[in-house]
Structures are given as C-alpha cells and as structure tokens.
Amino acid sequence: MNSNGESKRELLDFLVKNTIYPMWSKKGKVFLKGSKRGLLTEDKSKEIIARLNLKTSEECEKVRREVRESVTARKETRPIKEWVKEERPREMLLKFGPEFLPLSKILAIILRTGKEGTNAEELSKRLLNRFGTLREIDAAPVLEICKIGGIGQAKAVQIKAAMELGKRLYKENAEKQKRITNADDVIGYVSEFYGPYLRDAKKEFFNVILxxxxxxxxxxxxxxxxxxxxxxxxxxxxxxxxxLKTASSIILVHNHPSGDAEPSSEDIKITNRVVQACNLVDIKVLDHIIIGKNKEDYYSFAKSGLIT
Known part of the structure; x- marks a missing residue:
C-alpha cells in the first residue's frame, strides 16, 4: 500500500467483498459485524477501525452506508454462488421455507442462472418491474417476456412452466373440496379454483365440473x-x-377473454341445450358460471334465474 488513500480504499473493498459493516454499540464503541466466522480477528478489527478513523456514530454510519451501497451494486452483477450463503435464494428456501421468501428470490430459483453480467435475482427484479404482478407475468406472451434484457426464450419458457404448475395445482385441489349446497357455494368454489386459471386466458375455455x-x-x-x-x-x-365418473350433477364454467362476464345469446343457447339433455338422464346442472377479468366479474345463470 503506497498511501493512506489507497489503504483506505482497499480496506473498504475488503468490507464490501466480505459483507462486513461497521456498527455503533449502545456503549458508544465501534465494532465490525460480518456473517463469515473466523474472518475477523480482534486485531484485524482494531486495525480496520483505526485506519478508517471510525470514532463517532456519524463516521460509522457514513462508512456503513457506503459499504451497503457497494454491496447492493455488486450483487447485481455478482453470481449468486458468490453471495454469502445466508443470502442465496436456494439456501434461504431450505432454511426458512418457500412461503418466507420474497417474490424476487422465488423467481430467481426458477430462472436458475443470470445472463450477461446480471445474476438471476436481478433478472427477476427486472421481470417484476416490467410486469408488476404474477398475474401480468402469466398473461404476457413468451415473446413479450423475452424483451427483458437477459431473459431469452429458455428462461421465458421456464417462467411459463412454473405458472402452469401453479394453475394445475389449483385444479387438483378443486377436486378435493367440500360439498356444494347452494349458488353462493358454486360461485365461491369456481372463483377460488378456476378464476386464477381462466381470468387472464387469451382464449375461451369451457370446463365441466362433475x-x-x-x-x-x-x-x-x-x-x-x-x-x-x-x-x-x-x-x-x-x-x-x-x-363415466358416475356424476349426479355438473357445473358449467367458461371464461370471456374480453373480460365482460355477461352471457351472449350463444351462451344462453348452449346452456339450455345442456340442461335439457341432462334432465333426460337425471343429471342436474347446478349452474353455469362465466368468468370475466376480475374476481368480482362473474355471471351465475342460477342466481340470474336462467337455471332452476
């Protein structure tokens, strides 16, 4: 080290590289806090504190802020495998469970790797900044997702596949639900288990619940x-x-990609045909639900008196 300026820069780089922060204790003393055990000996800590001339809480806060900003900037380009273990998305999931992870880290696990000098979590933040919500990400075409720097077709497909798994889990859970006794039960059931799958679909889907x-x-x-x-x-x-499934009753469900849940004349015609045919074989049509854009956008034929 040729000068005090150079030595200070190297010390700061050391703190940033190892995610070490100067702290001010309640007793009015400076100490260094890091997550890597054994890296800081007592003598090493004293040397760093002395050479950085940390004597007041203000000086301590100033250096801590500088280190924190540099750590954040470094994370954006540094591969996740070089992060301290406690901050890596996979390790955090294993330790705390998926429900405690922020969305950016869950998406980073799905993306697996970064690209072009950007790590996976930074890519996931770009994704969230661009689309805002999971619902909007799910609705976006693959080509639109690929417009985000660092996300190519392979990563866009990974995201779409993960979204589809979530939807299919909803469908599986839907077949294990409690008894449906009235029109409100039908609406609640369809809204919870089919709404997330159908609200943002770009095509019309016609489902029959047995x-x-x-x-x-x-x-x-x-x-x-x-x-x-x-x-x-x-x-x-x-x-x-x-x-084939020995069903005694059915519920018809379909979506309107336009977002308007009001039935068309064709919807009414189809419903009447199905009801009449099912009556002949003693299968009751409990309802026909049309799903619109938002959770409150639905149309119930039973509630509207079109199915009795």
Missing part, C-alpha cells in the same frame, strides 16, 4: 379450448363424461 351424489366435486373436464359455440359444446360428450 359432482357426486353428495354434491362434492370429483372431476374436471376441459371440453373445449379456443372458442365456445353450440357445435363444439356437445351435450352428449358432457353426459358421457358424467356417466
């Missing part, structure tokens, strides 16, 4: 995807699926 004799959901059938019309939604297919 229920047993106690009105407990037992199976879901995706009857059509892309458009909903009388030629595609065939009552015979619905009755076939219901018979």
């Amino acid at each position: 229920l047993d004799v106690k009105n407990k959901p037992i199976h879901n059938v995706e009857l059509s995807k892309g458009s909903v019309n009388a030629s595609i939604v065939d009552p015979k297919e619905i009755i076939k699926e219901a018979t």
Whole structure:
C-alpha cells in the first residue's frame, strides 16, 4: 500500500467483498459485524477501525452506508454462488421455507442462472418491474417476456412452466373440496379454483365440473379450448363424461377473454341445450358460471334465474 488513500480504499473493498459493516454499540464503541466466522480477528478489527478513523456514530454510519451501497451494486452483477450463503435464494428456501421468501428470490430459483453480467435475482427484479404482478407475468406472451434484457426464450419458457404448475395445482385441489349446497357455494368454489386459471386466458375455455351424489366435486373436464359455440359444446360428450365418473350433477364454467362476464345469446343457447339433455338422464346442472377479468366479474345463470 503506497498511501493512506489507497489503504483506505482497499480496506473498504475488503468490507464490501466480505459483507462486513461497521456498527455503533449502545456503549458508544465501534465494532465490525460480518456473517463469515473466523474472518475477523480482534486485531484485524482494531486495525480496520483505526485506519478508517471510525470514532463517532456519524463516521460509522457514513462508512456503513457506503459499504451497503457497494454491496447492493455488486450483487447485481455478482453470481449468486458468490453471495454469502445466508443470502442465496436456494439456501434461504431450505432454511426458512418457500412461503418466507420474497417474490424476487422465488423467481430467481426458477430462472436458475443470470445472463450477461446480471445474476438471476436481478433478472427477476427486472421481470417484476416490467410486469408488476404474477398475474401480468402469466398473461404476457413468451415473446413479450423475452424483451427483458437477459431473459431469452429458455428462461421465458421456464417462467411459463412454473405458472402452469401453479394453475394445475389449483385444479387438483378443486377436486378435493367440500360439498356444494347452494349458488353462493358454486360461485365461491369456481372463483377460488378456476378464476386464477381462466381470468387472464387469451382464449375461451369451457370446463365441466362433475359432482357426486353428495354434491362434492370429483372431476374436471376441459371440453373445449379456443372458442365456445353450440357445435363444439356437445351435450352428449358432457353426459358421457358424467356417466363415466358416475356424476349426479355438473357445473358449467367458461371464461370471456374480453373480460365482460355477461352471457351472449350463444351462451344462453348452449346452456339450455345442456340442461335439457341432462334432465333426460337425471343429471342436474347446478349452474353455469362465466368468468370475466376480475374476481368480482362473474355471471351465475342460477342466481340470474336462467337455471332452476
């Protein structure tokens, strides 16, 4: 070290590299705090404090702020594997559980690696800054996600696959729910388990929920995807699926990508055809729910008196 200036810079670099912060104790003394055990001996700490001339709480705070800012800037480009173990997303998940991780770290685990001098967590923050919410990320096409610097097609596909797993978990859970006894139960059930899957879909999906004799959901059938019309939604297919699963009643569910949940004349025609056909074989249609854009945007045929 040729000068005091150079030695101070090197000491600061040492603090940043090892994530060590100068602290001010309640007793009015400076001490150094870091997560790496054995790195700071008592003599080493005293040397750093003396050479940085840390004598007051203000001086301590100034250096701590400088170190913190440098650590943050360094994290953006430093590979996650070089972070202290306690701050790595995977290690945090193993230690604390996934529910305690911030969204950026969960996305970083999904992305796995960074790109072009940017680590995975910084990429996940770019993703969140661009789209704002998971719902918007889910609704975004792969090509739109790829416009974010550092996220190519492979990473965009990883994100989409993770989103799809979450939706399918909702569907699995939907088949294990309690008995449905009234129209409000139907609305609540569909809103909770099918809303997240269908609200942002760019195409129309027509689903049939099959229920047993106690009105407990037992199976879901995706009857059509892309458009909903009388030629595609065939009552015979619905009755076939219901018979195979020995279902006693059904709930019809479909979405409107426009976001407007009001039924079209075609929706009403389809519903009437299904109800009439099911009545012939003693299968009751409990309701037909149309899902719109938001949680409160739905239309219940039963509540509106179109199914009795």
